[in-house]
Amino acid sequence: MIKVENLCKTFERPKKKKGLxxxxxxxxxxxxxxxxxxxQVNRGEMVAFVGPNGAGKSTTIKMMTGIVHPxxxxxxxxxxxxxxxxxxxxxxxxxxxxxxxxxxxHLPAIDTYKLYGxxxxxxxxxxxxxxNELVEMFDIQEIIxxxxxxxxxxxxxxxxxxxxLIHEPEIIFLDEPTIGLDIVVKExxxxxxxxxxxxxxxxxxxxxxxxxxxxxxxxxxxxxxxxTIIIDESINKLKEKYMREKIITITYEENIEDRTFDYxxxxxxxxxxxxxxxxxxxxxxxxxxxxxxxxxxxxVESKSVSLEEVIYDIYTKQG
Amino acid sequence: xxxxxxxxxxxxxxxxxxxxxxxxxxxxxxxIQTVFMFINNFFFLIFWNxxxxxxxxxxxxxxxxxxxYLWSIPTMSYGxxxxxxxxxxxxxxxxxxxxIDILLLQPKNVIINALLSSSDFSAFGDxxxxxxxxxxxxxxDMTKFLLLIILSCVSAxxxxxxxxxxxxxxxxxxDTSNVEHIYTYTMLISFCTYPENIYSGIIKFLMYTVxxxxxxxxxxxxxxxxxxxxxxxxxxxxxxxxxxxxxxxCQKALKKYESTNNVLLRD
Numbered sequence: 001m002i003k004v005e006n007l008c009k010t011f012e013r014p015k016k017k018k019g020l021x022x023x024x025x026x027x028x029x030x031x032x033x034x035x036x037x038x039x040q041v042n043r044g045e046m047v048a049f050v051g052p053n054g055a056g057k058s059t060t061i062k063m064m065t066g067i068v069h070p071x072x073x074x075x076x077x078x079x080x081x082x083x084x085x086x087x088x089x090x091x092x093x094x095x096x097x098x099x100x101x102x103x104x105x106h107l108p109a110i111d112t113y114k115l116y117g118x119x120x121x122x123x124x125x126x127x128x129x130x131x132n133e134l135v136e137m138f139d140i141q142e143i144i145x146x147x148x149x150x151x152x153x154x155x156x157x158x159x160x161x162x163x164x165l166i167h168e169p170e171i172i173f174l175d176e177p178t179i180g181l182d183i184v185v186k187e188x189x190x191x192x193x194x195x196x197x198x199x200x201x202x203x204x205x206x207x208x209x210x211x212x213x214x215x216x217x218x219x220x221x222x223x224x225x226x227x228t229i230i231i232d233e234s235i236n237k238l239k240e241k242y243m244r245e246k247i248i249t250i251t252y253e254e255n256i257e258d259r260t261f262d263y264x265x266x267x268x269x270x271x272x273x274x275x276x277x278x279x280x281x282x283x284x285x286x287x288x289x290x291x292x293x294x295x296x297x298x299x300v301e302s303k304s305v306s307l308e309e310v311i312y313d314i315y316t317k318q319g
Numbered sequence: 320x321x322x323x324x325x326x327x328x329x330x331x332x333x334x335x336x337x338x339x340x341x342x343x344x345x346x347x348x349x350x351i352q353t354v355f356m357f358i359n360n361f362f363f364l365i366f367w368n369x370x371x372x373x374x375x376x377x378x379x380x381x382x383x384x385x386x387x388y389l390w391s392i393p394t395m396s397y398g399x400x401x402x403x404x405x406x407x408x409x410x411x412x413x414x415x416x417x418x419i420d421i422l423l424l425q426p427k428n429v430i431i432n433a434l435l436s437s438s439d440f441s442a443f444g445d446x447x448x449x450x451x452x453x454x455x456x457x458x459x460d461m462t463k464f465l466l467l468i469i470l471s472c473v474s475a476x477x478x479x480x481x482x483x484x485x486x487x488x489x490x491x492x493x494d495t496s497n498v499e500h501i502y503t504y505t506m507l508i509s510f511c512t513y514p515e516n517i518y519s520g521i522i523k524f525l526m527y528t529v530x531x532x533x534x535x536x537x538x539x540x541x542x543x544x545x546x547x548x549x550x551x552x553x554x555x556x557x558x559x560x561x562x563x564x565x566x567x568x569c570q571k572a573l574k575k576y577e578s579t580n581n582v583l584l585r586d
Contacts, residue, residue, distance in 0.1 A: 011577065058578075067423045067578050090426035102421050106341045118333035119425050119432075121326050147344060 001171060001203050002041035002064070007073035009034040009059050033059045035227040036073070043170075044201040046194075048214035048235075051224040052315050057207045060224065061173055064205075065095055078170050091120060094164030098176030101156070102163050105149040109140075109159040112148075113166055120167035127166065134162045138192055154185030161192060171203040172196070178213055190216050211308040223314060231314060235307075242310040246277045246284055250291050251299040259294055263287065276305075330427060334435035335403060342440055349440045356444025360394055363512070364452070381514045384456060388540045391453035392467065393511035396474030396535060398446025404479055406436035410486035411496050417578045430483065430569045463543050470539035476558050477531045480565040481507065487572040502530070511536040531561065 015027040034056040041047050051057050062068040064075055066082035066089055075082055078092045096102075103112045110131065117127030135144055140162065143155050151159065157177065164172060174193065178186040194217055196202050208214060214221055214235070221238060223231040231238070252271045259268070266274040277287045284302065291297070342349045367386045376382060401408060410433055413419050422432045449471065457463035485499040510518070510532035518526060527533040538554050541547055 062420070062578050065424060067420050069574070086423065087426040090424055093424070095424045097420065100417070100421060104337065104341065106344050107337065111337055111340055115333045115337050118326075118330045119427055121329075121426075 001043040001045075001078060002039075002205065003074075003076040004040070004060075004064065005038050005074040007034055007037040007060065007063060007075060008032065008071045009056075009063060009068065010071045033227055034063070034070075037224065037227070037229055039222055039229065039232055041203060041205060043203055044197065045220060046197055046204040046218045047206065048218040048221045049205060049207045049224065050209075050211075050214060050221060050311065055224045056227040057224055058175060061095075061175055061205070061207065065089070065093060065173055091167060092170045094167070094169035094172040096160055096164050096172070096174045096177055098157070098174075098179040101148075102160055103148045103156070106147055108145045108147055109151075109163065110144045112163060116163060116166045122167060130166055130168070131162075134165055137195070138162055154181050154188075157181060157185070157189060158192070161189065165196065168200065169202065171205065174204065174206045174208075176208055177206070178208060178210055186210070186212070193217060211306075211311055214311075215307050221311075223311065225315065238310065239307065242313070243305050243307065244279050245305045246279060247274065247303050247305060248277060248284065248288070249274045249301040250288075250297055251301075252295040253298050254295055256295060261291075261294065263290055327427075327431070330431075331435060338403075338405070338435075338438035342438060342443070345440070349443070352441040353444040353447065356441045357448045360390065360445065360448045360452075364390060380516065384458075385514055385540075387452050387456035388544065389512050389514065389536060391449045391456045392471050392474055392539050393449070393508060393536050394445040395449025395453060395468070395471040397478055397508070398442045398444070398449055399472055399475040400478035400482070401439040401442035402446050403438070404434040404475075405439035405442065406432075406434045407479055407482040407486065408439060408499075409433070409437055410483060411489040411494060411499070414487065414489045414572070414576060415494060419573075419576055420578050429573060430487075430566075434479065434483070457543065466543050467539075470542060470554075473554060473558055474535040474539055477535050477561060478503070478507075480561040481531065483565050484568050487569055490572040490575045506530050507532055507535070531557070534558065 009032070011031050011033055012028045013031050015029045037056070037060055049057055049060070059068060063070045064077055064082060066086035069083050077089055080089045080092065082089050103109055113131050114127060116122075117124060122130070135141055138158055138161070140155070140158060143151055143159065148156055148159065161177070172193075177193070178189055181189065190213060193204060193206075197204055204217070206213065206218060218235060220234050221231065222229055233241070247266070250273050252273070255271050256273055257268050257270065261273070263275060266276055268274075273291070275287065275291070277284050288300065364386070367383065371378070371383050406413075409418075410430075413422070413433055413436075419429060419433070422429045422436070425432060450468075453467045453471075454464060457467055482499060482503065485495055485502055489495050507530055510522075510526050510530060515523075515526075515533070515537045523533075526537075534554055534557050538550050542550050542554070
């Protein structure tokens, strides 16, 4: 369904200015935003494409959707080349950019949907049928006729999602679909996207800085940093590999800041000490036993490392 | 070919309906802008009327009827251009702020999509004004009036093409809105709304080349008033050249276009 091979994009940007001559004859330097990215996504998969700011996520998505032309490499989306077959590809994909609106803010969403019918050459009766189905599914009967500018951010985002589904795309690209939304609306947006994936086998390619989006929606995560893919794993494997650690906070009766421990500790503060236990090497019980000898323990708190912390670690180690 | 034409006609129809609905959504603003543009244009005729009152009915061969023609075709064509294709005035913003992205994701020609994306409400005042003044210019001769409407549509192409060219060059040089404003209002419209015989030399050369006032106003007026259809052999090829040049520059600009990640709302 999606095949990306050795994809590269180099931009030109002005070099830092030094002296008057550089203003008169500005020098340019090349900047490689994406460096040889390769991956495949199968039909019906929900894949998260994450990375820190400036990692090359948006540039890669823009090359996959025909907005930006690659410097080199090959992209095949549903059997089409986005660079040379942009218009044909548009019928097969739907794109939602959390920071760019596809709806006209002065008009109710239904007017944009009807116009989409003309843009995507869908028969008027079929458009109306699809609009009604989606309106019912997304439960937006009450807001469909309200000008978009009067909707809340959450309502607008749900209307945007409906907009990209009117032409029943095979693949949807979602760039930050939950940006700025409260947790209730975020959850609703995630459920709706999953529902579309279940009902229509729609392939979902998602970027988000909210790791809960990745964890709750996707089967697989691709992590990109400095234009290169550093991890391409199923979420389960990633959890197995990186989430074996338990974080344990032990509270002693007395201050332990001056104590020396035989075990590596993350932090010591007042009467609290925090340690990480890799369960593939040690059991939590055996490590706790060790720590009991340093004083009277009044409380023990244990939690697993979250996916967010794992990804944060991966980002920072790369940095 | 026929299917594509039908598809684009439906797209144009739906876009016009969408833009009309946007105008109705802001009906007070729409009415105010239309009325004020009408009044603005009407003042020029009042001044011309004063000039003719002072200097007699004929100033070096120019009559009040010539002035009516000069104000009807350019204003009607400007109105047609920007009421129906007002997105032309936003192309520069779309390019600078990454708004072209949304259009590139849709299966329609990007520039046509951009042109139809919005409407300049005040241009409806120009359209209405040109229409009414045109009726007086042709002295209610319906054949001439029909011709005036058709030729205003051709003239509108020149407004659209020059506007698009000056906006899409933002890809290479950055914001060009001021240049476009000076070009359209200070040069093109000013040249169009004064009689041709006051111009000579380099100015006249410019008016039939890079500032196409001659094709927007003077040639259509000659065709209508003298029924000189041979001038269509000049007007139509030049219009085609302008369209082809615009398409060529747009193609090059879209290749050069680099998206941005700005936060953007459509209006």
